Structure formats: C-alpha cells, structure tokens
Amino acid sequence: xxxxxxxxxxxxxxxxxxxxxxxxxxxxxxxxxxxxxxxxxxxxxxxxxxxxxxxxxxxxxxxxxxxxxxxxxxxxxxxxxxxxxxxxxxxxxxxxxxxxxxxxxxxxxxxxxxxxxxxxxxxxxxxxxxxxxxxxxxxxxxxxxxxxxxxxxxxxxxxxxxxxxxxxxxxxxxxxxxxxxxxxxxxxxxxxxxxxxxxxxxxxxxxxxxxxxxxxxxxxxxxxxxxxxxxxxxxxxxxxxxxxxxxxxxxxxxxxxxxxxxxxxxxxxxxxxxxxxxxxxxxxxxxxxxxxxxxxxxxxxxxxxxxxxxxxxxxxxxxxxxxxxxxxxxxxxxxxxxxxxxxxxxxxxxxxxxxxxxxxxxxxxxxxxxxxxxxxxxxxxxxxxxxxxxxxxxxxxxxxxxxxxxxxxxxxxxxxxxxxxxxxxx
Amino acid sequence: xxxxxxxxxxxxxxxxxxxxxxxxxxxxxxxxxxxxxxxxxxxxxxxxxxxxxxxxxxxxxxxxxxxxxxxxxxxxxxxxxxxxxxxxxxxxxxxxxxxxxxxxxxxxxxxxxxxxxxxxxxxxxxxxxxxxxxxxxxxxxxxxxxxxxxxxxxxxxxxxxxxxxxxxxxxxxxxxxxxxxxxxxxxxxxxxxxxxxxxxxxxxxxxxxxxxxxxxxxxxxxxxxxxxxxxxxxxxxxxxxxxxxxxxxxxxxxxxxxxxxxxxxxxxxxxxxxxxxxxxxxxxxxxxxxxxxxxxxxxxxxxxxxxxxxxxxxxxxxxxxxxxxxxxxxxxxxxxxxxxxxxxxxxxxxxxxxxxxxxxxxxxxxxxxxxxxxxxxxxxxxxxxxxxxxxxxxxxxxxxxxxxxxxxxxxxxxxxxxxxxxxxxxxxxxxxxxxxxxxxxxxxxxxxxxxxxxxxxxxxxxxxxxxxxx
Numbered sequence: 102x103x104x105x106x107x108x109x110x111x112x113x114x115x116x117x118x119x120x121x122x123x124x125x126x127x128x129x130x131x132x133x134x135x136x137x138x139x140x141x142x143x144x145x146x147x148x149x150x151x152x153x154x155x156x157x158x159x160x161x162x163x164x165x166x167x168x169x170x171x172x173x174x175x176x177x178x179x180x181x182x183x184x185x186x187x188x189x190x191x192x193x194x195x196x197x198x199x200x201x202x203x204x205x206x207x208x209x210x211x212x213x214x215x216x217x218x219x220x221x222x223x224x225x226x227x228x229x230x231x232x233x234x235x236x237x238x239x240x241x242x243x244x245x246x247x248x249x250x251x252x253x254x255x256x257x258x259x260x261x262x263x264x265x266x267x268x269x270x271x272x273x274x275x276x277x278x279x280x281x282x283x284x285x286x287x288x289x290x291x292x293x294x295x296x297x298x299x300x301x302x303x304x305x306x307x308x309x310x311x312x313x314x315x316x317x318x319x320x321x322x323x324x325x326x327x328x329x330x331x332x333x334x335x336x337x338x339x340x341x342x343x344x345x346x347x348x349x350x351x352x353x354x355x356x357x358x359x360x361x362x363x364x365x366x367x368x369x370x371x372x373x374x375x376x377x378x379x380x381x382x383x384x385x386x387x388x389x390x391x392x393x394x395x396x397x398x399x400x401x402x403x404x405x406x407x408x409x410x411x412x413x414x415x416x417x418x419x420x421x422x423x424x425x426x427x428x429x430x431x432x433x434x435x436x437x438x439x440x441x442x443x444x445x446x447x448x449x450x451x452x453x454x455x456x457x458x459x460x461x462x463x464x465x466x467x468x469x470x471x472x473x474x475x476x477x478x479x480x481x482x483x484x485x486x487x488x489x490x491x492x493x494x495x496x497x498x499x500x501x502x503x504x505x506x507x508x509x510x511x512x513x514x515x516x517x518x519x520x521x522x523x524x525x526x527x
Numbered sequence: 528x529x530x531x532x533x534x535x536x537x538x539x540x541x542x543x544x545x546x547x548x549x550x551x552x553x554x555x556x557x558x559x560x561x562x563x564x565x566x567x568x569x570x571x572x573x574x575x576x577x578x579x580x581x582x583x584x585x586x587x588x589x590x591x592x593x594x595x596x597x598x599x600x601x602x603x604x605x606x607x608x609x610x611x612x613x614x615x616x617x618x619x620x621x622x623x624x625x626x627x628x629x630x631x632x633x634x635x636x637x638x639x640x641x642x643x644x645x646x647x648x649x650x651x652x653x654x655x656x657x658x659x660x661x662x663x664x665x666x667x668x669x670x671x672x673x674x675x676x677x678x679x680x681x682x683x684x685x686x687x688x689x690x691x692x693x694x695x696x697x698x699x700x701x702x703x704x705x706x707x708x709x710x711x712x713x714x715x716x717x718x719x720x721x722x723x724x725x726x727x728x729x730x731x732x733x734x735x736x737x738x739x740x741x742x743x744x745x746x747x748x749x750x751x752x753x754x755x756x757x758x759x760x761x762x763x764x765x766x767x768x769x770x771x772x773x774x775x776x777x778x779x780x781x782x783x784x785x786x787x788x789x790x791x792x793x794x795x796x797x798x799x800x801x802x803x804x805x806x807x808x809x810x811x812x813x814x815x816x817x818x819x820x821x822x823x824x825x826x827x828x829x830x831x832x833x834x835x836x837x838x839x840x841x842x843x844x845x846x847x848x849x850x851x852x853x854x855x856x857x858x859x860x861x862x863x864x865x866x867x868x869x870x871x872x873x874x875x876x877x878x879x880x881x882x883x884x885x886x887x888x889x890x891x892x893x894x895x896x897x898x899x900x901x902x903x904x905x906x907x908x909x910x911x912x913x914x915x916x917x918x919x920x921x922x923x924x925x926x927x928x929x930x931x932x933x934x935x936x937x938x939x940x941x942x943x944x945x946x947x948x949x950x951x952x953x954x955x956x957x958x959x960x961x962x963x964x965x966x967x968x969x970x971x972x973x974x975x976x977x978x979x980x981x982x983x984x985x986x987x988x989x990x991x992x993x994x995x996x997x
Binding site for chain 1: 563568569571572575576582583584593594597598601602603614615618619622626628629630632659660663717721723724725766795797798856875877912914915919921922923944948949976977995996997
C-alpha cells in the first residue's frame with residue numbers, strides 16, 4: 102500500500118508529503134458483574150497522508166499549506182490519486198507562514214518489549230480480567246461492570262524529507278464501575294491505562310475503589326457551602342497540573358492564548374512548593390517522526406521550554422519536540438497523612454473534574470469527599486468545587502506518596518488552600 | 528456516493544451466509560465515509576479530516592455458545608471470506624480458553640425480523656461543491672468581522688466540519704442502506720483578563736450541508752459582545768435560585784442530567800435509578816421529552832448501527848417517565864423492543880445505547896414572561912460541559928454565563944463560570960414555565976463516560992426552574 106501511495110504522490114506531482122501507517126489488533130472484553138457481555142476483536146490497517154503545498158502570499162512571501170487525507174487499502178489506484186489531488190488542491194487554501202518540515206530521521210524498528218507486547222492478546226486479556234475481578238469477593242461492594250481493551254500496534258512514518266521510522270506499542274486500558282447498595286445505593290466509575298501487563302496494579306486499584314464506594318454509600322449529603330483547604334488526589338492532580346502543559350504548548354503561545362516566556366516564573370509569588378515538571382516520552386517518535394525524549398518543562402516554577410508539533414515550534418524558533426501525552430511531577434514534601442490533617446476537604450472522586458486551561462478555572466461535582474476536622478473524618482457527597490489555579494498555585498503542597506498512570510507520574514495528592522465549595526444540602 | 532458499498536455488497540451477503548452456517552446469528556455493518564474540517568483562527572488556516580470521524584470499514588456480529596461476539600476490520604473482498612471466518616473462529620476459541628471461569632451474560636439471539644430500506648438525507652449545498660476556497664474565504668470574513676468588533680477581542684475562530692457516510696446493514700433477513708450528511712460549525716470569540724481567557728461560543732448545525740454557514744453572519748457581533756461581557760463577570764454566591772434556562776442550557780439538562788440515565792444498557796447493569804421510576808412522575812407535568820429521528824438535526828438517521836429502524840421515542844410524557852431508549856442487545860436482555868439507539872463511535876467500536884436528537888417539547892409561555900416572573904434569579908446561557916450520573920441522578924453541568932435577574936428584569940450583571948448541581952427530579956419537578964418552540968443544536972459529540980464519541984443534538988424551549996448554582 103505504501104508503494105501505491107508513493108506512486109500516486111509522484112503521479113499527482115506532490116513533492117512534499119508524510120505518510121502515517123498504523124496497524125492495530127485488539128482483544129476487548131465487556132462484563133456485567135462477572136459475566137461476559139460481549140467479546141470483540143479488531144484488525145485494522147490505516148493510512149493517513151499529509152500533503153504540503155507552497156504558494157506565494159499577497160506580498161510575494163513564501164507560504165506553506167497542508168492538509169491530510171485518510172486512505173484505505175480498499176481504494177483502487179485511481180481513487181487514491183483522486184483523494185490526494187483533492188487534498189493537494191485544498192492545501193493551497195490552508196497556506197500559513199512558511200516553515201521547514203520536520204527534519205529527516207531514519208532508524209530501525211523500535212520494538213516494545215515485555216509481556217504485554219509479547220504474549221497473545223487473548224492471554225493478556227484473560228490475565229487482566231482475572232486481576233480485575235480478584236478483589237471482587239465480598240457482597241457488600243462489588244464490581245458492577247467493566248471494559249477491558251488490550252491492544253498491540255505498529256506505526257510507520259515516512260516523509261518526502263527522508264524520514265522512515267517505525268515502532269511498536271502495546272497497551273492495556275479500560276474502565277470499571279464499583280457499586281455498594283447499603284445504606285445508599287451508589288457507584289464510583291474508574292478508568293485505568295497501563296503500558297505493560299500490570300495485573301497487581303489493577304487489582305490494587307479495584308480494591309481501593311471498593312473501599313471508597315463503601316464510604317460513599319454512607320457519605321453524608323449535606324456538605325455546607327464555604328471555603329475549604331482542598332486536597333485532590335490521583336487523576337485529579339494530573340488534570341490540575343495539565344494547565345501547565347497546555348499553557349506551555351507552542352500553539353498556545355503562538356496564538357497568544359498564553360503569554361508565557363522561556364525562563365519566566367509562571368507560578369508567581371510562591372509560598373508553597375515551586376513546581377518541577379518534566380514531559381515524558383511515551384512513544385519513540387511523534388506522529389511527525391520527531392524523536393521524543395523526556396524534557397524539562399518547569400524547573401523551580403520557571404518555564405524551561407515550549408513544546409509542540411513541528412510547525413508551531415518552528416514559528417517560535419525552538420527545536421520541535423512532538424506532542425506529549427505524559428508528564429512527570431517531581432514535587433512532594435509532606436507525607437499524605439500529614440497533608441490531609443484537618444481542617445480540610447479531601448475529594449476522592451468527582452463526577453467529572455475539569456481544569457479549563459484557558460481560564461484557569463477548575464471544578465467538578467463531588468461524588469465522594471472526606472471532611473476532615475482534626476481527628477474527625479466524615480465521608481460526604483454532593484456539592485461542587487469551583488476554584489482557580491491562578492489563585493491556588495501560590496500555595497501548592499504535594500504529598501511524598503507517588504501515583505502513576507499512562508499520562509502522569511507524580512505526587513499522589515496536592516493541598517490547595519481557600520477553594521470555594523457549593524454545598525449540597527437538599 | 529460511496530460506490531465501495533455497492534462493490535462489496537454481494538461479497539458481504541456471502542460472508543453473512545457463510546457465517547450463518549456456523550453461528551445462529553450473523554450480521555455485518557459496512558461503513559464508508561468522507562469528512563473535512565476547516566478552521567480559521569490566529570494559528571492560521573487548518574484543513575483536515577474531521578476529528579472523531581467514523582472511518583471506512585466493517586463490523587461482524589455473531590452469536591456463539593458464549594453470547595455476542597464482534598470482529599472489526601477494514602480490508603474486505605470476496606476472496607477473503609474464508610480467511611475472515613477462520614480468524615474469527617480461531618480468536619474466539621483463544622478467548623474462550625483464556626476466559627475459563629467466566630460465564631456469559633444470558634442474551635437471547637436477536638429476532639432478525641425482515642426489513643428492507645434505502646434512504647438518503649437531504650442537503651442543499653455539499654461542502655465539496657462549495658469548495659475549499661469559498662469556505663475558507665467565508666470563515667476568514669467571519670473571523671475578521673469578530674476581530675473588528677472591539678480591540679479587546681484576543682482571537683476569534685470560525686470553523687465548519689461535515690461528515691457524509693453510507694451505512695449498509697446486512698443480516699439473513701435485513702438489507703438496510705442509508706446515506707446521511709451532517710454539518711456543524713461554530714463561531715468563537717476570546718478576550719483576556721490577565722492570564723484568564725474568557726471564551727464565548729455559538730454553535731450551528733444541520734442534517735444537511737454547507738448551508739449552515741448562511742446562519743453564522745448574524746451571530747458574529749453577538750459572540751464578540753458576549754466575550755467582552757465575560758471580562759466583567761464574577762463568581763456567583765452559591766445557592767438555589769429561580770432560573771430561566773436558554774434552549775441550549777435546557778438541552779444540556781435534557782441530555783446530561785436526564786438522557787444518559789434512560790439509556791437502557793444502564794438498566795441491564797443496574798446503573799440507572801430511572802429503572803425504578805418508570806410509570807411515575809419524575810418531572811413537572813409541563814415536561815415532555817423525546818429522543819429520535821422525528822426531527823431533522825445532526826443525529827437523525829433511518830436505522831441504527833445494529834440494524835434497528837429509528838423513530839420517535841417519548842421518554843417523559845407530561846412529567847411521567849414512560850421508558851428509556853434501548854440498543855438491540857439490551858432490549859433482548861430486558862425483554863423490550865429496541866428503539867433504534869444502538870450506536871457506535873465507528874465500525875471499530877462496540878454499540879451502546881446512545882441518544883440521538885434529544886429534547887423537551889415546547890410549552891405556552893414566552894421568555895419575556897419567564898424573566899418578568901423572577902424576583903431574584905438568573906438567565907443561564909452557553910453550556911460549557913456536563914457529566915451524567917444515572918445511578919444517583921446527581922447533576923453536574925457547567926454553563927459559561929448567568930445573567931442576573933432582579934425584580935423581573937435583566938440587570939446586565941454577568942456571573943461566570945457557573946456549576947449547576949442538585950438532584951435531577953428536584954430540578955425537573957420545579958419546572959413551572961416552558962416557552963413555545965424548542966430549538967435543537969448538534970454541534971458537538973457525546974461520550975459514554977470519556978470515550979465512544981457519537982454525534983448528537985439536544986435542546987428544548989426556554990425553561991424556568993429552581994436550580995442550585997455554585
């Protein structure tokens with residue numbers, strides 16, 4: 102297929118291009134309680150071709166446009182050429198200031214190793230399914246339903262500039278819902294993602310969630326409105342800190358949505374911990390074929406670099422990094438038991454915790470929180486928080502305990518003082 | 528359009544017939560599609576395949592001794608039939624071996640009643656006919672107009688995307704073929720207050736084509752004005768208020784707060800409180816709620832991704848919960864008829880019960896009467912996001928704008944952002960006024976949790992209710 106695409110590109114007179122090939126196979130399991138709802142398998146091979154076209158701007162300056170088009174092996178050669186011509190025609194109307202394409206990179210296949218990459222998909226799915234239900238042994242709280250996706254993929258990136266790289270990947274991800282029926286019938290939704298076969302980690306996560314849902318079942322629904330020291334943990338910490346990744350993105354800076362400058366103290370006048378963030382490479386190459394490696398993002402609260410795709414990094418005059426999905430936070434000074442010493446509100450789960458990186462506001466509806474006042478700990482549910490990272494970032498304190506997911510590696514918890522909470526009293 | 532479907536149809540029929548020799552049920556859904564998005568903003572012009580497109584490919588469904596199984600693939604020819612059947616059998620056997628100890632969820636084999644259909648939705652201007660140049664010119668002009676409105680506008684974005692697709696569903700007794708095009712667009716304006724960026728947004732959508740661009744011009748200055756208004760916004764004092772919801776906010780409440788809770792795959796899992804309330808009052812008698820394809824909007828379709836014909840499902844009738852919406856597998860498990868709501872993000876994904884066009888019916892009041900009836904409250908506009916809670920009917924919805932109402936008049940004071948919380952039946956039972964005409968919008972996608980994105984529309988009339996704001 103790649104040869105057919107290259108022939109069509111030549112035939113259409115398209116000299117600047119990139120081809121992305123992705124081959125994926127999956128085994129997917131869907132459960133209701135511990136019974137199999139549906140089994141799914143998938144084998145797909147997909148191609149996306151980006152075509153670039155140089156045009157003269159109104160002032161005679163050189164401009165570069167591009168667009169992309171998906172192609173399938175079911176297309177005959179005539180259809181492939183027609184799709185590429187259509188994309189090439191469109192590209193002249195997407196002309197933007199000129200930039201050089203990604204530098205050429207050649208390399209051997211980078212193969213992911215480890216049991217998830219090497220075992221048959223069905224076997225990995227079976228191992229993770231058994232791990233997911235292993236803690237589900239008591240009747241009072243149980244796994245209501247679960248979805249499990251085991252995937253293996255192979256990616257190849259070629260470009261007219263000479264790039265030809267490829268790598269393989271494997272992932273185990275999914276979600277599960279835990280339920281407790283007494284005294285209130287409640288549930289907690291969870292998701293997980295691992296880049297290795299991690300049955301023990303999955304079992305631990307299910308076990309922790311079962312404990313939380315028991316607490317949610319007895320949680321008090323009359324949290325009063327007010328201002329609290331807020332403790333966030335797990336995925337909510339990742340969501341909160343995602344603000345810094347977004348604001349440091351080359352596209353945000355180029356578009357002037359972010360005014361951050363390299364070396365600038367973006368945290369301001371800090372009384373809490375100064376942030377230490379690192380972008381983590383979760384694949385050897387970006388979709389543009391840019392080699393990816395771990396990169397410092399914030400050091401001591403100061404912006405260490407911009408990051409992003411080739412075009413916007415070129416515009417800013419910085420080395421293109423590729424788009425990162427994962428980051429590491431090196432902070433953490435206080436053991437978690439001390440961090441959540443009262444008075445504070447530790448929110449364990451939200452219906453949907455969101456950080457709006459444009460406005461700096463974060464918020465969500467509380468599914469389970471612990472209202473901690475000295476030694477007294479009251480599980481509470483309902484109500485919502487509505488805060489701003491612009492205010493909170495001056496006083497962040499992180500736990501020494503760590504938390505890892507497919508997109509985050511950092512402190513398990515963070516404490517933010519003075520966050521507004523709308524109560525839930527019916 | 529999509530001649531691929533005509534080419535592969537004879538082979539797919541043979542594939543279904545071959546599978547039926549082994550399995551008590553077999554069907555295939557074939558999808559071919561095209562899509563494109565045009566965006567103009569300060570980053571430049573971007574033309575790309577739409578995000579969250581479906582893609583071109585196939586999904587087989589069979590029933591074996593372990594229940595329902597599916598196989599998604601995107602390369603097919605008649606010569607591949609033996610290989611495809613072999614892969615399916617081998618991999619299902621491997622899964623069976625790896626899953627020893629897990630029993631299947633009892634599921635009756637689908638009835639597969641005979642049906643034939645071939646339909647195509649209408650559009651006035653195919654985006655391809657309008658052409659990339661004209662579309663980019665139009666979007667560029669819209670953006671310039673927004674930027675010219677006031678020097679404080681940091682950026683403005685105009686965009687449009689469309690997806691046209693043809694779906695063929697074949698089983699032993701069904702031969703269904705539909706071609707549909709939806710188009711969605713939006714106008715966005717941004718203004719900065721220090722590091723905080725305020726965003727105003729107006730969506731446009733249609734079961735149709737590039738004709739949606741014709742509606743955008745008149746809203747440009749309104750969007751820009753709203754972004755500037757937000758610069759002076761402040762947080763609301765948490766509490767319960769009398770509110771008038773604009774049609775877009777009504778739509779978010781319909782969809783997020785109630786709609787997800789009547790997706791009946793949640794009934795199968797005992798994840799929806801609504802199951803216990805069928806036949807009971809869950810809302811004010813002013814509330815009647817529909818889902819389906821009786822209206823023409825972005826999620827209209829003639830059959831769903833499991834080969835069930837679509838229609839109009841009344842979810843709430845004058846305040847009483849009549850029932851839910853249902854995919855075919857859940858319907859078989861619950862012993863009810865499917866409602867044509869089995870939808871997939873793409874041929875690569877599982878079908879779940881999903882909403883389509885979901886809305887509250889209109890009432891008798893006018894928006895002016897509603898505002899005049901409020902002593903101390905808000906007009907809620909511009910929904911930002913929402914999350915479902917079918918199990919406990921908790922509300923989490925965020926809106927961008929709350930306009931203060933004092934003594935029956937808008938004061939001009941703006942509060943933002945606003946989190947709506949509370950208990951769904953409390954909110955719906957507090958509805959005291961509905962305006963006459965529902966307005967639907969389908970510019971976005973709906974996820975099941977955080978994935979499985981499908982095109983939906985939602986809406987309703989202006990609605991007056993008591994709502995807890997934070």
